[in-house]
Amino acid sequence: MLRHKSFFICSLLICSFNLRAQNTLTDWQAFSENNEPVTLTEQTYKEKKCVKLDGKKETIVINKNKNYRDFRIEFDIAAKVMAGVGFHVKNEQNYQFLYFRPGYGGTQEAIQYIPIYNGGLSWVLYHYPIHEAKTDIMAMEWFHAAIEVRNKIMRVFVNNKKEADMTLTLLDTDTQNGNILLRTMFGEAYFANVSIQEIPESLTDWSISEQLPRDRTYDYTEVKKNRSWTKIDQKNDEMVNLKRYFEYPNGTVFAKRTIASETDKPQLLYFDFTGKLQIFLNGKEVFNYAKYKLDRLNNYENCIVLDMKKGENELTFIIEGDAFVFGKGFNSMGRLQHQNWGFVAALAEKTR
Numbered sequence: 001m002l003r004h005k006s007f008f009i010c011s012l013l014i015c016s017f018n019l020r021a022q023n024t025l026t027d028w029q030a031f032s033e034n035n036e037p038v039t040l041t042e043q044t045y046k047e048k049k050c051v052k053l054d055g056k057k058e059t060i061v062i063n064k065n066k067n068y069r070d071f072r073i074e075f076d077i078a079a080k081v082m083a084g085v086g087f088h089v090k091n092e093q094n095y096q097f098l099y100f101r102p103g104y105g106g107t108q109e110a111i112q113y114i115p116i117y118n119g120g121l122s123w124v125l126y127h128y129p130i131h132e133a134k135t136d137i138m139a140m141e142w143f144h145a146a147i148e149v150r151n152k153i154m155r156v157f158v159n160n161k162k163e164a165d166m167t168l169t170l171l172d173t174d175t176q177n178g179n180i181l182l183r184t185m186f187g188e189a190y191f192a193n194v195s196i197q198e199i200p201e202s203l204t205d206w207s208i209s210e211q212l213p214r215d216r217t218y219d220y221t222e223v224k225k226n227r228s229w230t231k232i233d234q235k236n237d238e239m240v241n242l243k244r245y246f247e248y249p250n251g252t253v254f255a256k257r258t259i260a261s262e263t264d265k266p267q268l269l270y271f272d273f274t275g276k277l278q279i280f281l282n283g284k285e286v287f288n289y290a291k292y293k294l295d296r297l298n299n300y301e302n303c304i305v306l307d308m309k310k311g312e313n314e315l316t317f318i319i320e321g322d323a324f325v326f327g328k329g330f331n332s333m334g335r336l337q338h339q340n341w342g343f344v345a346a347l348a349e350k351t352r
Helices: 009-016 220-225
Strands: 020-022 028-031 042-045 048-053 060-068 071-079 082-091 094-100 111-116 143-150 153-158 166-169 178-185 189-198 205-208 230-233 252-261 265-273 275-281 284-293 302-308 311-320 330-332 335-337 342-349
Touching: 042 189, 048 060, 048 071, 048 178, 060 082, 060 189, 071 082, 071 178, 082 111, 082 143, 094 153, 094 178, 111 153, 111 166, 178 189, 220 252, 220 311, 252 265, 265 275, 265 311, 275 302, 284 302, 302 311, 311 342
Parallel strands: none
Antiparallel strands: 020 189, 028 060, 042 048, 048 189, 060 178, 071 143, 071 189, 082 094, 082 178, 094 111, 143 153, 153 166, 205 230, 205 252, 252 311, 265 302, 265 342, 275 284, 275 311, 330 335
8 A cells, every 4th residue: 555655756757757848930830910921030139049020020920739728838028019928829810818018017007918809909998907917027128927827817927926917817718728829019029938838737527426434444446336426527616626515524535537548658647635535547546645634735746647548547536634633523613524625636648
């Protein structure tokens, strides 16, 4: 049994995979303001190798290699008027757009988010305090930006700040994923050191058992015997919060889902949880933490390799919440129960 397993598995695997995709000019297609294809060339601006968009002959570059749903893009940018990143690109007229106004650095108009519907840049409809934000940037001076999109939440970081300059929920468009583009308007812009890191999509669709007593240990044979399963899928919450589903949350639950694989291959499972957790793949135990854990959840706190088989694979969690912290349970208006009971999980490809 893998009892008392360390929570630093990810650090042991970090050298064996890399989600980051460095981009070169060959990865991008450039278009003029009249939507005509053009050729990009690498330049140097203020001692930094980069790509220049002049806002007329070159106004948009699109990376069509891959569609992204959740991701983090980082880049250096120097711009004159308005420049930024489009994502979830359906076509050149429909996408999400986050851009900077360097000439308005230090004001509430320095960062702007707009959904582009049918080509419209509707900046008078979407503005401060939700869709605009303040940050310190200057026209035609380099600054670093990072844009992170996860589960429809976008966060924008300027110059490597730990706290986001902007955080908001994306407005609905026709697509939840798509290409990424760089764009400038009304003046030139320079982009350098562009990198895109895909964020694995959280697994929100599971089947869960009825609540079982928490004062005992379970194994996979009892999972196979269970006949009562309830399907759950809260797509707007990447955390599987088990208290949603039980009026009196105080026990242990089995959670399972099927994962299809086209070939025999390893995949990475990122996860975090409260309480105790056992993980099984196709009936084989691959993780077991028998002590109690009560920390703020982090999507990438733990990472293990799953050896997927061609066809359907069954992933199973056996999880107990945090009632132990309070002895027999937290006193919630006269009853003893869990306060925190749940997990977060995501799959990613193991690239090497």
